[in-house]
Amino acid sequence: MPILRDTIGTVEPVNSTVMSSEVTGTVATIAVPDGAVVRQGDLLVSLDDRAARAQIAKDQAAIARDQATLDQTQRDLQRAEALLKSGAVDAQQADTARSAAQSAAAVLEIDKATLAADQVALDKLKIIAPFDGRLGAFQVSPGALVTPGAAIVTLTQVSPVRAAFTLAEGDLPLLQDSLAKGTLTVMLRPAGDTNHALSGKVDFIDNAVDPASGSISLRATVDNPDGRLVAKQAFSAVVQAGERSGLVVVPTVAVQPRQDGNVVYLVNPDDTVSIRKVDVALRVGDRTGLTVGISAGDTVVVEGQGALTDGAKVKPNTAAAPGGDQTTPTPPADATAAR
CATH class of the missing domain: 2.40.30.170 (Efflux pump adaptor protein, beta barrel domain)
Incomplete structure (x- = not known):
């Protein structure tokens, strides 16, 4: 049982997360309605990103400018190294050209790093669903100013x-x-x-x-x-x-509670009734598992126990309802038994 x-x-x-912004900004658009079911990566809210996009454009222009400077310094370095081999210039001039090229390359790397940082700042102006779920009600509306950590919407x-x-x-x-x-x-x-x-x-x-x-x-x-x-x-x-195994399972209605414990009415081979004390291990709905008192295959009374006494005579009723044999006590009283 x-x-x-x-x-x-x-x-x-x-997972349940209160979505918020990492930066201060003005809500530009809300991409989904209250209570929407969203997928990981879906856009929820966009903040005003005009300034961030202008900064990205500025970074890209700086990269183009400093790339051109790097190209020029590399050409100067190539000419200086060629002239150094022919003896037309001294080593100091070649070193100066080499330093200029290295400096231009470093400036270009700074520009790229600045662009990457500003791209991250731009991405922070978009509130993205971190996992699949359902939204609650938005706490903001377009035009609202949000600050870092302020609740925007809960995703669950x-x-x-x-x-x-x-x-x-x-x-x-x-x-x-x-x-x-x-x-x-x-x-x-x-x-x-x-x-x-x-x-x-x-x-x-x-x-x-x-x-x-x-x-x-x-x-x-x-x-x-x-x-x-x-x-x-x-x-x-x-x-x-x-x-749990090793139990004798009987209909729950066969077990009768008394002050000194639980009993069942056992039908003996000679069709007399014996009252047996039993130990209940488990009850599951209409079935009860017993550990002590009766054995598998015994017949127990499941209805009309109040009309029986220890040693009362019963007779099997072969017209039993599904679930067990029926017995009739002698003298007449209603009782039903199950095997």
Whole structure:
């Protein structure tokens, strides 16, 4: 039988980021509407980039100018080296030409570095989605002045999501063993939704117990392709922490609680009833697993136990409803049995 634990929890996004600007600027355009589903790399907001583009143009012009200077100094150096070989100029003049060429090359590298830095500054005027997700409502509008760190819009990953919940610390060894085996799973239903269930695999157990509640936190990753689950949403969940074998499984209605424990009404081979004390290991819906009291193949009464006493006579009813044989007590009283 599966070992199940009921709990409640909340949905947490795998990724959620408040988008903001790294620089001060004026909002030029908002590229997508509130609540849009976006892909990684999509443009969300553009800031006024006229000054940045003008600086880029200036950098490109400086590169063209200093490239021409470098070309000229390299030609001068070639002529100086040729004249040096013929003895027309001395070594100092050749060294001067070489230094001029090296200086021009260094200036050109500075220009390129300046262009790269200004290109980064230009890119910072565009707010780009860092991952797939869904937007909230924009906090700005075109024409607004934004400053570094000011919230523009929140982007939240839709699928997968994390389901966060807690269980009693007494289950920790069981949970750890099941996690190691890869059999620790959860089935959850959003609050108020009885028609849809989502499943996921538990992949995280916290490294500390909460002493105030005596519970341990867990988290599962759940696919959410239709976006049914949203961040901070509550849910009810059933956690399966492995399985337990070696149980005798009976219908749950066959187990009767009493002050001194649980009992079942066992039908003996001579069609008399014996009241047997049993130890309940697990209850899962309409099935209960027992460890002590009866054996596999025994017949137990599942209906009308109140009309029976220890040693009462019953007779099988072969016209049983699906799920078990029926018996009729003697003297007459209603009782149903299952094997």
